[in-house]
Amino acid sequence: MGLRIQMLGTGGAFAKRYFNNNALLYTEHQTLLIDCGVTAPTSLYQLGKTWADIDAVLITHIHADHVGGLEEFAFQMKYIYQQRPVLYISEQLVQPLWEHTLKGGLGQDGIERLEDAFEVRLLREGQVTRIDDSLQVEIIQTPHIEGKKSYSLYLNGEIFYSADMKFQPALLQELVRERGCRRIYHEVQLTGEGFVHTTLDELLSLPPAIRSQISLMHYGDEMEQFQGKTAEMEFLRQHEIYDL
Ligand SMILES: O=c1ccn([C@@H]2O[C@@H]3COP(=O)(O)O[C@H]3[C@H]2O)c(=O)[nH]1
Ligand SMILES: [Zn+2]
């Protein structure tokens, strides 16, 4: 069986009808959590899973809807499961994640740096990191917030996972035309200007050949009003399991 994806949540940062946009990626042998936001623990619980079911976590950027659940993850693994979970992360995010996000809560009881709480495995742009026999990942820095680094993921040389990003049509065209991309999981901001996200109108401006590869995630509570208004692009539904 190939790769499968199950969204812990498909919501944007302020969504209340959907959990934070975090994903469980099931390979042959492992479960990888992509981002771990504030609502990840509750969503995991609703799926009847525990942190022990997660083999590794990968962080794309340090907004709370993507990292707000990491303290609980690290503490439960330390105090309940006596394990140090694996964390895949861009080397550029190690320092800001620890100094600006985790240090206040996690800094205790011998935990003085990120590596004391997690087995850190560094990701680097331009490099492909093998997570297991059926999953390789490459990080691609994409524009999101000025001065805050954020990374999209290119999985197995064929699946693009946007994380949070502004519209990058040239990147999407290049991935599809030159790098064999056959599937795109893309964030979408359904209303308002795309200052830090990609708007639905921007995605609708793409050629049908690209739009037909796109599944939509990281959307607001108003999603239901946009059913039938997204051309070939389907909304991912949280907790459903999809073959990649
Ligand atoms: O100019 C603006 C406007 C809105 N915001 C919000 O802050 C949110 C942080 O999480 P997110 O990256 O999922 O989404 C972001 C936006 O919802 C912003 O950062 N800058
Ligand atoms: Zn977000």
Ligand SMILES: [Zn+2]
């Ligand atoms: Zn963000």
